[in-house]
Ligand SMILES: Cc1cc2nc3c(=O)[nH]c(=O)nc-3n(C[C@H](O)[C@H](O)[C@H](O)COP(=O)(O)OP(=O)(O)OC[C@H]3O[C@@H](n4cnc5c(N)ncnc54)[C@H](O)[C@@H]3O)c2cc1C
């Protein structure tokens with residue numbers, strides 16, 4: 001277990017540069033550390049998270065939705081869930097939040113280099129995968145990217161600016177689906193697992209990355225196994241309630257692992273060794 005130092009809990013002030021409303025529930029906060037020198041030096045890896053805080057409102061882990069290949073600011077996409085996130089949604093550009101981190105084990109971009117990627121996301125789960133996708137597209141030598149994204153309804157589809165770019169990118173295939181249609185929607189209706197049968201991917205040369213609600217993750221991991229993906233080549237992120245974010249409080253335990261330091265990124269092979277039979 002890590003030793004606790006009081007400075008580990010000290011949030012650094014960060015200034016909101018811009019707020020992008022992704023849908024009625026999700027806002028992306030474009031942030032820069034108030035200390036310009038620290039902001040210049042700040043770096044992180046896709047899949048990692050920051051502990052974000054507001055005085056008297058609490059603190060919560062939020063994944064990077066931006067990519068370190070575009071330095072200068074960081075982006076955190078926040079779904080309104082409770083006390084802290086509702087308070088964040090009321091903030092304006094120029095306001096400040098507290099940031100600790102970056103924390104957690106990332107997606108190892110070097111391992112993904114040159115492999116084809118199958119990205120399967122549901123809802124806010126696209127946030128950490130957006131970091132991977134845009135990081136890959138910024139890096140020469142990337143493989144093909146196939147993106148499957150499921151939303152509850154068409155008006156819930158987040159990151160529309162990125163999706164538009166991905167749908168026009170020669171190396172990317174991007175399919176969307178919704179649980180329920182709305183007027184004007186002529187795309188697929190149904191679970192994101194339904195799209196898996198329609199894509200052409202070679203499991204031998206591909207890595208799958210999966211983020212979304214736990215029920216979706218379980219169904220997608222099983223389907224990917226049946227498609228022939230090796231357990232080591234199926235990567236996902238786990239969510240648990242967190243307090244410290246640095247391996248001290250044990251709030252985030254997942255069987256014998258701590259999600260904040262052993263995760264949040266795990267392979268299916270790693271999860272199968274834990275008491276998580278359904279995965
Ligand atoms: C590693 C990690 C990365 C995350 N990345 C993002 C992100 O990029 N964007 C985003 O919007 N959210 C993300 N989350 C979830 C986010 O941390 C929670 O929604 C947050 O705790 C909400 O804080 P709050 O004070 O607004 O809500 P609270 O008042 O704490 O809770 C609101 C509701 O959410 C439930 N809840 C809180 N935390 C969790 C959790 N970890 N798992 C399941 N249910 C929970 C509570 O039980 C309650 O029902 C992430 C969580 C983890 C562990």
Ligand code: FES
Nearest residue numbers: 243245249250260
């Ligand atoms: S949040 Fe404290 S040990 Fe993980």
